[in-house]
Amino acid sequence: MxxxxxxxxxxxxxxxxxxxxxxxxxxxxxxxxxxxxxxxxxxxxxxxxxxxxxxxxxxxxxxxxxxxxxxxxxxxxxxxxxxxxxxxxxxxxxxxxxxxxxxxxxxxxxxxxxxxxxxxxxxxxxxxxxxxxxxxxxxxxxxxxxxxxxxxxxxxxxxxxxxxxxxxxxxxxxxxxxxxxxxxxxxxxxxxxxxxxxxxxxxxxxxxxxxxxxxxxxxxxxxxxxxxxxxxxxxxxxxxxxxxxxxxxxxxxxxxxxxxxxxxxxxxxxxxxxYLVLDFHPLALFYLVGAGTAAIGVLGTLLTVGTALSAIGAPVVQGSTSLLLFLAGVAFLLFAMVFDMAESEHLEAQIH
The missing domain is CATH 3.90.550.10 (Spore Coat Polysaccharide Biosynthesis Protein SpsA; Chain A)
Structure with missing residues (x-):
């Protein structure tokens, strides 16, 4: 013992x-x-x-x-x-x-x-x-x-x-x-x-x-x-x-x-x-919205590149929108991570 x-x-x-x-x-x-x-x-x-x-x-x-x-x-x-x-x-x-x-x-x-x-x-x-x-x-x-x-x-x-x-x-x-x-x-x-x-x-x-x-x-x-x-x-x-x-x-x-x-x-x-079954916390939704929005932004960028040769000016507008969507998605993900850190901070210790 x-x-x-x-x-x-x-x-x-x-x-x-x-x-x-x-x-x-x-x-x-x-x-x-x-x-x-x-x-x-x-x-x-x-x-x-x-x-x-x-x-x-x-x-x-x-x-x-x-x-x-x-x-x-x-x-x-x-x-x-x-x-x-x-x-x-x-x-x-x-x-x-x-x-x-x-x-x-x-x-x-x-x-x-x-x-x-x-x-x-x-x-x-x-x-x-x-x-x-x-x-x-x-x-x-x-x-x-x-x-x-x-x-x-x-x-x-x-x-x-x-x-x-x-x-x-x-x-x-x-x-x-x-x-x-x-x-x-x-x-x-x-x-x-x-x-x-x-x-x-x-x-x-x-x-x-x-x-x-x-x-x-x-x-x-x-x-x-x-x-x-x-x-x-x-x-x-x-x-x-x-x-x-x-x-x-x-x-x-x-x-x-x-x-x-x-x-x-x-x-x-x-x-x-x-965060959804045992209890509820909005950070799960932040992760979901962030990942989805960032993915839409990336997809929009790819579509913009694909249509660049067929429309003058439209790619610029589409590209700006896609970039904003991507940045918004990243922001949501960062918010979710901050919430996640706070939720588990009391469960961690380091012993040197």
């Missing part, structure tokens, strides 16, 4: 032999549960998880034997049954095998479902490749156990020192997705949305309908949108990353367009659900 709260760690692993065992060995003693999910690896990841679990069980003292005995007592909650096999716990490690490869988001979802079934107070996500400094975990847990946030996430961009350690291509991609995620999620101060080092409270996990989480690398962006709709507080925590011999499995040429399309859908869903 950590400061009176039970702690679970979701550890998704796909072909992480040579790394995942070390992560399990280095897990802090206050962690009560380690949900190690093998996402149908083709290497020896599964064997390494079980071997490391046995080593961890031999070296870790368990103070609350009764509580550990309740771990996934039914052999896996019903929501897990169709997607994974939950094996008997080895000490504090719960080895879980997917029946088919489900991706990073799918593995996180499986771990979250197991943590919900166990009623864990705070659930941390840790990558199995050794990139995350486990000594920093209390910085994520403190805002949760102190009631300051419902969700805390690492942020490698808050500190200049941490930013310079990030490879250039990752920094550029991260910056693009940070901007898109701000707009989609409503958390305008939040950066580094791709950071997978996070902690979430039991109440927040229960509120977001885990079964509907996105099952691709954009799961962390999707999660922020769902948290905002439910009015959950998010803390951005300055966090270093460790870059070693591991290789990223993300194909960025496919990743950014796919996640961007998902974020567009999430933005529309958030506007409808938060």
């Amino acid at each position: 950590y400061r009176g709260a039970t702690v679970g760690v979701v550890l998704p692993a796909y072909n992480e032999a040579g790394f995942v065992g070390d992560v399990i060995h280095e897990m802090p003693a206050y962690v009560d549960r380690i949900y190690a999910i093998d996402d149908r690896s083709t290497d020896s990841t599964w064997d390494e998880i079980r071997e490391a679990a046995r080593d961890d069980a031999d070296s870790t003292a368990v103070d609350d034997a009764e509580n550990v005995g309740q771990l996934v007592a039914d052999g896996g909650a019903s929501a897990l049954a169709a997607r994974a096999t939950v094996h008997d716990a080895i000490g504090r490690v719960v080895p879980i095998q997917h029946r088919e490869n489900r991706g990073a988001g799918g593995a996180i979802k499986t771990g979250y479902l197991a943590a919900l079934a166990d009623g864990v107070d705070a659930t941390v996500t840790v990558d199995a490749d050794g990139q995350m400094d486990l000594s920093q975990m209390p910085r994520l847990l403190d805002p949760i156990v102190e009631g300051q946030a419902d969700y805390a996430k690492g942020n490698r961009l808050l500190s200049a020192e941490y930013r310079t350690a990030m490879p250039r291509f990752r920094f550029v991609g991260n910056a693009i997705l940070s901007v898109l995620t701000k707009i989609a999620s409503g958390y305008w101060k939040t950066m580094d949305p791709q950071n997978g080092y996070t902690a979430i409270s039991h109440d927040a996990l229960a509120a977001i309908e885990v079964e509907n989480l996105y099952e691709y690398y954009g799961y962390c962006n999707d999660l922020l949108v769902k948290l905002n709709v439910r009015g959950m507080r998010v803390a951005d925590v300055a966090m270093p990353a460790v870059y070693g011999e591991e290789e990223s499995s993300i194909a960025y040429a496919e990743y950014i367009p796919k996640v961007s399309l998902m974020l567009l859908g999430n933005f529309l869903w958030r506007q409808k659900t938060k």
Whole structure:
């Protein structure tokens, strides 16, 4: 336990032999549960998880034997049954095998479902490749156990020192997705949305309908949108990353367009659900009118160019009208963004 709260760690692993065992060995003693999910690896990841679990069980003292005995007592909650096999716990490690490869988001979802079934107070996500400094975990847990946030996430961009350690291509991609995620999620101060080092409270996990989480690398962006709709507080925590011999499995040429399309859908869903269904706020209408007016302005400009050769003077009038419509649309969009920022400002915090 950590400061009176039970702690679970979701550890998704796909072909992480040579790394995942070390992560399990280095897990802090206050962690009560380690949900190690093998996402149908083709290497020896599964064997390494079980071997490391046995080593961890031999070296870790368990103070609350009764509580550990309740771990996934039914052999896996019903929501897990169709997607994974939950094996008997080895000490504090719960080895879980997917029946088919489900991706990073799918593995996180499986771990979250197991943590919900166990009623864990705070659930941390840790990558199995050794990139995350486990000594920093209390910085994520403190805002949760102190009631300051419902969700805390690492942020490698808050500190200049941490930013310079990030490879250039990752920094550029991260910056693009940070901007898109701000707009989609409503958390305008939040950066580094791709950071997978996070902690979430039991109440927040229960509120977001885990079964509907996105099952691709954009799961962390999707999660922020769902948290905002439910009015959950998010803390951005300055966090270093460790870059070693591991290789990223993300194909960025496919990743950014796919996640961007998902974020567009999430933005529309958030506007409808938060500002029209659950409550009413005119900013949803500002977004709608702004986007529509700006689009009409752009269309008018294209039509003006098309008729430029057939009418003298008409293109000038049409062009001016189109420009005014476009500028009016942009103004409406900016008003909507200002309202959106104000609505979520009290839900955000930054911890340096």
